[in-house]
Amino acid sequence: MSLPTYRSILIRVAVAALLVAVAVGGIAFFVEMEIADELVSDLAKRESSAFLAEARDTLPGVAPRESALQPGEALERFMHRRIQAAQAPSPDGLFIVAELYDANKVKIGEHIAPGAEWAEERLRNSRHDFPPAGTFQYERYTIDGRFFIQTIESLTDQNGRVLGYFESVFQLSPEHSHEIIKDTVTVVAVSSLSVILAALVLLPIFVAFNRRVMALSRQLLDANIDILTVLGSAIAKRDSDTHAHNYRVTVLAIRLAEAMGLDAVAIRRLVKGAFLHDVGKIAIPDRILLKPGKLDVDEFTVMKTHVVHGLDIVRAADWLTDATDVVGGHHEKFDGSGYPRGLVGDSIPITARIFAVADVFDALTSRRPYKEPMPFEMAMGILREGEGRHFDPAVLARFAAIAAALHAQLTALGDDGVEAELRRLVGQYFAGA
Structure with missing residues (x-):
């Protein structure tokens, strides 16, 4: 039985505090990312809903057709207006790639913003299933401090019938990206520092509490060694x-x-x-x-x-x-x-x-x-x-x-x-x- 020193206790408490701080920071980061996902997903859903409201009558299977535009033309017109709107102060973001599919999952329209060919390549290489009616799938990723979300959503009529699918890469605006990063860093830092500060506050109490325990442990160890010595010596004296x-x-x-x-x-x-x-x-x-x-x-x-x-x-x-x-x-x-x-x-x-x-x-x-x-x-x-x-x-x-x-x-x-x-x-x- 060996006894811990005060230095070893300090090291153990410090290591435990750091591990807890890392764990709490990780949980906080996960929660913030979930919040960010929800924010970006809501923005992407809002944009796809706006497209559906504007271009519903261009989709195959909608009768009677009230628009002379083809689905691809409607997609291009919608995206062009969205890009122009992105020049307004503090926009939410914009689609840099959009692909439109009919109800049979055949591509009928595509738009790629200038310089976004890499995102289109990402869509081409990604394998996914088309979601059931009324559902939404997404994947978030970050590049150079900017948030992007790849989405695919079913487009349905008022009766829930699938009219097609809208797949996109949505780029969150720099303002929103910076806000998410700032909030995440702040929450993680505050959570981790709170744990460390709590450990520093409790450490003197813990050491004081353990001082008596350690003293008793040392007394017990000394008693065990004394008994060991006395018993061995008693046998030796009896023998020799x-x-x-x-x-x-x-x-x-x-x-x-x-x-x-x-x-x-x-x-x-x-x-x-x-x-x-x-x-x-x-x-x-x-x-x-x-x-x-x-x-x-x-x-x-x-x-x-x-x-x-x-x-x-x-x-x-x-x-x-x-x-x-x-x-x-x-x-x-x-x-x-x-x-x-x-x-x-x-x-x-x-x-x-x-x-x-x-x-x-x-x-x-x-x-x-x-x-x-x-x-x-x-x-x-x-x-x-x-x-x-x-x-x-x-x-x-x-x-x-x-x-x-x-x-x-x-x-x-x-x-x-x-x-x-x-x-x-x-x-x-x-x-x-």
Whole structure:
């Protein structure tokens, strides 16, 4: 369990505010575009209705024909007048392309404003269905800050009978285009800034509220680490009359893990496992655990069960479950001759392989009630004898490169100094991660 810093909270709140601002801005943009669509569509519908009112009697199927004009001529005349009207102040816009179809969907008229050939090409290349009677289809697009709408509408008589179809590209006037863009930008900006300002106003409240929560979380983390330390030390004292072994072997394991390039998450698992590697010995009878001489076969069989007992203990607490790799694997051997599962090579978790080297090294070089510490070179010789059998050769090689300096440091620190160093490292990997 790692705790967030105030800086990380600020970053998270800032990122969340920006994401919400972007989302709100996107929604605002969508709404404004819908409004723009409705505006442009209404203008296009109004123009097509004006054409229908003027040229209805020229369409095939209308009887009696009151006009001598052909449909195409009527379309040209209507468009010419609309272009002239567009010169008036603040026009809504105009059709730059218009195509007229009869009821059988055959083109009977076409008008292309000067310079609008590109729009006519767009109509030619677009595939669409002709809409049912009384309906209207459109597609909006923007080019160089100007709004255009491609429309197709059925032209019907008073009885709803389809007389033809009117397809067009309608160009919104510069004034209307600018107004739509300005309104859209304004709404999006105001919406986004409102979210950001709200986040800035709420941030001090949020931080103040979380200050107490974070303090309680840190207290809980410290309590968990203290329990971890106390439990591991209690087992170590029962087994060897000292808890210094737990401290030294954990420091050795952390430094070796760092040299191996393990990340902080793996090192936190390693620390928990190192503290609790022998926690299962609490279930071993004193007559076996504290026997001064060598264990017989039956006694050793019982002793080996401490691994299974240890796994049962750490699995009972969610915060300790990631200690299982070391607790369950610290007696496995690289060649598969270890216990309880006889794992081989890389199938042994890397944290357990690292801990095995640190554990044996400290056992050899530490003073115990029943033995003196072994000289450094002699201890390293024993470790090398186990290369490829007990120990992972890659882990052992990396340990050999740092062992002399580490051993000298821990010897100089003494038991109290090692405890202080361990607490510093634990704080680094748990509280500051």
